[in-house]
Every structure is written in C-alpha cells, then in structure tokens.
Amino acid sequence: MNKKIIIGITVLVLFGMIVVMAKNNDVSVANGVASETTNENQISIVKNFADKIEVFYFHRTQRCYSCNTLGQYVKETIEQRFSEEIKNGRINFREINVDLPENKNVAVKFQASGSSLFINAIHDEQDNISQDVNVWRLLRDESQFKNYLANKINSLLGE
Numbered sequence: 001m002n003k004k005i006i007i008g009i010t011v012l013v014l015f016g017m018i019v020v021m022a023k024n025n026d027v028s029v030a031n032g033v034a035s036e037t038t039n040e041n042q043i044s045i046v047k048n049f050a051d052k053i054e055v056f057y058f059h060r061t062q063r064c065y066s067c068n069t070l071g072q073y074v075k076e077t078i079e080q081r082f083s084e085e086i087k088n089g090r091i092n093f094r095e096i097n098v099d100l101p102e103n104k105n106v107a108v109k110f111q112a113s114g115s116s117l118f119i120n121a122i123h124d125e126q127d128n129i130s131q132d133v134n135v136w137r138l139l140r141d142e143s144q145f146k147n148y149l150a151n152k153i154n155s156l157l158g159e
Helices: 003-023 065-081 083-087 101-110 134-138 142-157
Strands: 052-059 091-097 116-122 129-131
Touching (some): 052 065, 052 101, 052 142, 065 083, 065 091, 065 134, 065 142, 083 091, 091 101, 116 142, 134 142
Antiparallel strands (some): 052 116, 116 129
C-alpha cells in the first residue's frame, strides 16, 4: 500500500480515538477533592485543596503533531505559570514515555497507555488521580489551552 494512504488512515484512526475520548470525558477525582462531569449545567465543588499536585504527560516514543503540541503546551504552562510551586515542591511535572520499561510502574498506576494528561491532586497523602481529556479540544488555541490548564491547577491549589 502507498505510504501516503497508510499515513492518512493512521491520522484518521488517531483523530477518531481523540473524538471518542473527548466525548467520554466523565472525569472525577477521588476522595472529594474535585469533580468534573460532561453535564455543563452542574457545578464542580472543591471540598479540599491539594497539598501537592503531580502533572504527568504520558506519551509513546512515536508521537504525532497533536501529541507533541499537547506536551509542549503542558510543559510551557507549568514552567511559565507555576515556577514557584515547582521550586517549593508543591507541583511536580513530568513527561513520561510509556514505552520505556523504567516507566512501567507509573504508567500502570495512572492507567496510561499512550498520549494523555493526568493530574494527581494529592491531599492528606492520598492520590486523587484524574485524566483530563478536555485538553485535546483546546489544542487549536494555545492561549485558551494554557489558561484552561492554569485555571484548573489553580483551583486544585485553592488559588
């Protein structure tokens, strides 16, 4: 088969997967720290603020344009807007290649198998892990993406 056809089919399949993930965006954080639902009429309530936040961008060795862009935007947002929190250890940001054997345990803990963004809002030493699939829809607007992510993290920090 022609290389262009294979690449085209691959891009369509990846796009389809992203659309399905975005539609199934019922994401919750355990132990009452925060919740998000697909119902836009509901209000998210933050009961307890995170003592520490882990922002993990998981990816495979081979990445498409969208996956690279997601990683870039997340990294820039965290480094530019949360430098103090990184320095004092309140925020931990990592890019994690799920294909590498040394990352297997953390990938299993977060149930990550490919390009995805997970935020762990740790409160009273308890993990409250959630996957954020909304970020995929914001890739076309860098400013909107960065504001969304920064606002989400600030709300988990209680700021």
